[in-house]
Amino acid sequence: xxxxxxxxxxxxxxxxxxxxxxxxxxxxxxxxxxxxxxxxxxxxxxxxxxxxxxxxxxxxxxxxxxxxxxxxxxxxxxxxxxxxxxxxxxxxxxxxxxxxxxxxxxxxxxxxxxxxxxxxxxxxxxxxxxxxxxxxxxxxxxxxxxxxxxxx
Amino acid sequence: xxxxxxxxxxxxxxxxxxxxxxxxxxxxxxxxxxxxxxxxxxxxxxxxxxxxxxxxxxxxxxxxxxxxxxxxxxxxxxxxxxxxxxxxxxxxxxxxxxxxxxxxxxxxxxxxxxxxxxxxxxxxxxxxxxxxxxxxxxxxxxxxxxxxxxxxxxxxxxxxxxxxxxxxxxxxxxxxxxxxxxxxxxxxxxxxxxxxxxxxxxxxxxxxxxxxxxxxxxxxxxxxxxxxxxxxxxxxxxxxxxxxxxxxxxxxxxxxxxxxxxxxxxxxxxxxxxxxxxxxxxxxxxxxxxxxxxxxxxxxxxxxxxxxxxxxxxxxxxxxxxxxxxxxxxxxxxxxxxxxxxxxxxxxxxxxxxxxxxxxxxxxxxxxxxxxxxxxxxxxxxxxxxxxxxxxxxxxxxxxxxxxxxxxxxxxxxxxxxxxxxxxxxxxxxxxxxxxxxxxxxxxxxxxxxxxxxxxxxxxxxxxxxxxxxxxxxxxxxxxxxxxxxxxxxxxxxxxxxxxxxxxxxxxxxxxxxxxxxxxxxxxxxxxxxxxxxxxxxxxxxxxxxxxxxxxxxxxxxxxxxxxxxxxxxxxxxxxxxxxxxxxxxxxxxxxxxxxxxxxxxxxxxxxxxxxxxxxxxxxxxxxxxxxxxxxxxxxxxxxxxxxxxxxxxxxxxxxxxxxxxxxxxxxxxxxxxxxxxxxxxxxxxxxxxxxxxxxxxxxxxxxxxxxxxxxxxxxxxxxxxxxxxxxxxxxxxxxxxxxxxxxxxxxxxxxxxxxxxxxxxxxxxxxxxxxxxxxxx
Numbered sequence: 001x002x003x004x005x006x007x008x009x010x011x012x013x014x015x016x017x018x019x020x021x022x023x024x025x026x027x028x029x030x031x032x033x034x035x036x037x038x039x040x041x042x043x044x045x046x047x048x049x050x051x052x053x054x055x056x057x058x059x060x061x062x063x064x065x066x067x068x069x070x071x072x073x074x075x076x077x078x079x080x081x082x083x084x085x086x087x088x089x090x091x092x093x094x095x096x097x098x099x100x101x102x103x104x105x106x107x108x109x110x111x112x113x114x115x116x117x118x119x120x121x122x123x124x125x126x127x128x129x130x131x132x133x134x135x136x137x138x139x140x141x142x143x144x145x146x147x148x149x150x151x152x
Numbered sequence: 153x154x155x156x157x158x159x160x161x162x163x164x165x166x167x168x169x170x171x172x173x174x175x176x177x178x179x180x181x182x183x184x185x186x187x188x189x190x191x192x193x194x195x196x197x198x199x200x201x202x203x204x205x206x207x208x209x210x211x212x213x214x215x216x217x218x219x220x221x222x223x224x225x226x227x228x229x230x231x232x233x234x235x236x237x238x239x240x241x242x243x244x245x246x247x248x249x250x251x252x253x254x255x256x257x258x259x260x261x262x263x264x265x266x267x268x269x270x271x272x273x274x275x276x277x278x279x280x281x282x283x284x285x286x287x288x289x290x291x292x293x294x295x296x297x298x299x300x301x302x303x304x305x306x307x308x309x310x311x312x313x314x315x316x317x318x319x320x321x322x323x324x325x326x327x328x329x330x331x332x333x334x335x336x337x338x339x340x341x342x343x344x345x346x347x348x349x350x351x352x353x354x355x356x357x358x359x360x361x362x363x364x365x366x367x368x369x370x371x372x373x374x375x376x377x378x379x380x381x382x383x384x385x386x387x388x389x390x391x392x393x394x395x396x397x398x399x400x401x402x403x404x405x406x407x408x409x410x411x412x413x414x415x416x417x418x419x420x421x422x423x424x425x426x427x428x429x430x431x432x433x434x435x436x437x438x439x440x441x442x443x444x445x446x447x448x449x450x451x452x453x454x455x456x457x458x459x460x461x462x463x464x465x466x467x468x469x470x471x472x473x474x475x476x477x478x479x480x481x482x483x484x485x486x487x488x489x490x491x492x493x494x495x496x497x498x499x500x501x502x503x504x505x506x507x508x509x510x511x512x513x514x515x516x517x518x519x520x521x522x523x524x525x526x527x528x529x530x531x532x533x534x535x536x537x538x539x540x541x542x543x544x545x546x547x548x549x550x551x552x553x554x555x556x557x558x559x560x561x562x563x564x565x566x567x568x569x570x571x572x573x574x575x576x577x578x579x580x581x582x583x584x585x586x587x588x589x590x591x592x593x594x595x596x597x598x599x600x601x602x603x604x605x606x607x608x609x610x611x612x613x614x615x616x617x618x619x620x621x622x623x624x625x626x627x628x629x630x631x632x633x634x635x636x637x638x639x640x641x642x643x644x645x646x647x648x649x650x651x652x653x654x655x656x657x658x659x660x661x662x663x664x665x666x667x668x669x670x671x672x673x674x675x676x677x678x679x680x681x682x683x684x685x686x687x688x689x690x691x692x693x694x695x696x697x698x699x700x701x702x703x704x705x706x707x708x709x710x711x712x713x714x715x716x717x718x719x720x721x722x723x724x725x726x727x728x729x730x731x732x733x734x735x736x737x738x739x740x741x742x743x744x745x746x747x748x749x750x751x752x753x754x755x756x757x758x759x760x761x762x763x764x765x766x767x768x769x770x771x772x773x774x775x776x777x778x779x780x781x782x783x784x785x786x787x788x789x790x791x792x793x794x795x796x797x798x799x800x801x802x803x804x805x806x807x808x809x810x811x812x813x814x815x816x817x818x819x820x821x822x823x824x825x826x827x828x829x830x831x832x833x834x835x836x837x838x839x840x841x842x843x844x845x846x847x848x849x850x851x852x853x854x855x856x857x858x859x860x861x862x863x864x865x866x867x868x869x870x871x872x873x874x875x876x877x878x879x880x881x882x883x884x885x886x887x888x889x890x891x892x893x894x895x896x897x898x899x900x901x902x903x904x905x906x907x908x909x910x911x912x913x914x915x916x917x918x919x920x921x922x923x924x925x926x927x928x929x930x
Contacts, residue, residue, distance in 0.1 A: 131764055
């Protein structure tokens with residue numbers, strides 16, 4: 001049973017996203033909404049990771065060795081300025097998108113395993129990840145014209 | 153005559169439920185003038201608060217000489233707010249600006265209109281040429297202009313320059329009211345009417361110190377309270393205000409915890425069976441999700457978060473849950489606080505759950521702080537589109553493009569219009585290079601003033617200020633334009649309960665001062681904005697032309713003005729929109745049939761996630777199939793962005809006094825009002841004062857991570873852990889060398905609600921220290 005590997009992948013993706021949200025928030029603290037919402041969403045990711053942990057532990061008992069090239073690195077630090085903000089938000093977007101699809105995959109596995117507890121966790125968390133994607137898109141849509149067409 | 157400084161609300165005229173509110177005509181004439189010596193009376197209404205009280209302006213020898221309440225008017229039945237009684241004297245103040253000023257060699261010097269306008273137009277042209285030129289402009293306006301001025305400015309900005317960077321200081325006062333009504337009911341627009349006070353059996357005041365902000369509305373409430381079968385009253389406020397003292401139940405919640413309280417109350421209403429199951433099923437969406445969220449807020453948990461007693465949560469729930477005709481009113485205690493839109497939506501939820509909407513006495517006032525705020529929202533001079541249209545609805549954009557005869561692409565609609573705090577951020581970063589500020593004073597009213605002053609003083613930012621006086625903001629401008637004001641120009645404006653009033657020109661403005669409309673139209677002519685046929689974009693010459701054009705823009709929209717004319721407004725009373733062929737006499741209450749403006753083709757927004765402000769798409773909205781039902785929204789409580797720490801252990805909340813309006817630009821120049829409240833004060837609880845060795849009148853210093861102020865202490869009438877400072881006091885009336893920091897906004901935090909973008913003025917972490925004894929010793 002390989003579910004543990006995907007749980008691990010998602011768990012680490014959530015932790016990485018939390019960390020990236022914090023870094024982007026700090027790097028763009030002069031954008032107060034970005035600062036506050038990034039920290040708020042980092043908290044959401046931490047909570048997701050916390051909720052996944054007991055399942056990851058439980059399933060790891062039945063898991064074979066982890067396959068190669070399971071994890072991906074999507075974030076390598078923040079940038080500055082208006083266009084830097086856009087690129088940083090876009091990085092967060094890609095990381096959140098990875099979490100989003102992992103929730104789908106894990107949710108399907110939870111169904112196959114008839115694991116209602118895990119299904120409940122997925123149901124709650126995948127909606128919050130979808131909101132993160134939507135917020136990042138909203139913020140980038142508003143910022144893009146000024147950053148790309150107006151700013152010098 | 154009653155001393156209205158000592159008794160701001162005047163004598164009571166009690167009345168019974170369902171009866172007409174008795175008339176009481178308030179009047180004040182200056183210089184010992186008697187009523188029969190007045191040369192003429194000119195119809196108007198208040199621009200010193202959002203109540204919309206109608207009054208007549210007295211003129212003697214070409215000068216404004218006093219005011220008298222209009223007994224015929226539906227809003228005030230003749231009464232006047234103390235600010236209106238005396239505030240008109242500012243019009244005659246000797247320090248009015250009478251000529252334009254331009255900055256030369258670092259100093260502001262007098263100039264003629266051609267010179268001043270030429271500087272603005274030359275800079276505008278330079279900036280507008282080239283890709284993204286629109287993005288260099290920002291317009292920051294007021295809650296003080298007239299409808300016609302906002303609409304003209306909105307067309308200049310959106311169809312002339314094509315910039316989304318337009319907002320009003322209504323963002324600071326009223327943005328959450330609009331956001332909450334859009335979110336719950338589909339469009340902006342107050343469901344209720346002031347006459348709901350006449351019929352209600354319970355009044356709930358959610359963070360609204362109505363006794364000081366809209367005192368005539370408070371008189372109406374007090375008169376019901378002194379009559380037979382008075383309404384019960386609930387107040388939510390961390391301070392012991394006149395409203396809280398009158399109320400039967402007062403919840404002095406910890407600042408920043410409104411959502412926890414509302415979730416707790418909603419839970420009780422549902423669990424005790426006080427909700428209207430049939431109404432909820434027929435007219436709302438989202439009940440199950442609401443129940444899931446609020447279920448986590450039993451009274452004991454709410455008591456812990458809000459620092460109140462669980463029994464009081466239950467009492468409050470019973471008061472509102474057992475009423476038959478509940479009137480709610482909401483203002484800055486909710487709007488300028490943590491989770492503002494979510495908290496305001498929770499009040500809408502309460503009324504939807506109880507089916508208390510659209511009938512006499514069952515009203516919701518999502519209030520405005522600024523008097524003409526309603527018009528900025530309707531006409532698109534703030535972060536909305538004209539006619540309460542949806543920026544994300546291509547058909548709505550096409551309608552505007554047809555109306556203005558411009559290409560739809562000209563009208564910026566790729567995202568919502570830029571909100572005030574973001575406009576200042578773009579100015580800080582340097583991409584906005586021309587900032588035009590009309591009739592408002594951000595150098596005192598915005599959060600974190602040191603930052604705002606830095607931005608306004610930036611050499612590369614060209615700042616235009618259009619105002620009556622050399623305000624703290626005008627001092628930093630590159631061009632200052634002297635404006636005419638209320639009583640010196642013609643136009644209309646609309647109160648919170650959708651009542652449209654006409655304001656006549658009673659006197660000429662001083663010197664070369666011009667009506668704001670004339671200034672905007674002059675700018676449009678000089679800029680030579682063209683429509684898609686090459687004709688002038690703006691062809692209006694006066695207020696009535698603009699009003700007629702606005703009526704077409706409003707046609708078929710919720711705020712339909714089409715059957716209102718200047719002539720109909722003259723002589724009688726105000727008229728409530730919508731006023732169209734179907735409702736020729738106007739409309740007292742919206743949603744009387746339980747059908748809401750949530751149709752996807754008609755609504756003003758496709759909605760937001762209340763925690764993050766993430767916008768939902770048209771597709772997502774359509775999938776909800778609202779079918780005319782209202783939305784119930786619920787979110788979990790989250791702590792405020794700034795909470796007390798060891799270093800800053802107290803919570804600062806800011807607010808108002810009945811004697812002053814906004815940054816005192818006018819009221820500080822009216823002798824009686826200035827004398828009644830001449831200076832800032834720092835209100836602190838008895839417990840906190842004792843802990844810091846502070847006695848009444850001691851000079852104290854308040855520090856936040858951003859700045860510090862000082863002022864005399866007033867002890868008591870506030871919950872422990874919270875400090876109150878009135879936000880009105882800036883620096884214009886103090887000589888520059890003597891200016892000690894006293895503006896509350898030196899302390900407030902740059903943070904805003906994710907949906908309404910309204911700054912969080914009500915929650916900042918601070919510390920206090922005693923600086924000197926009341927008698928000056930240490």
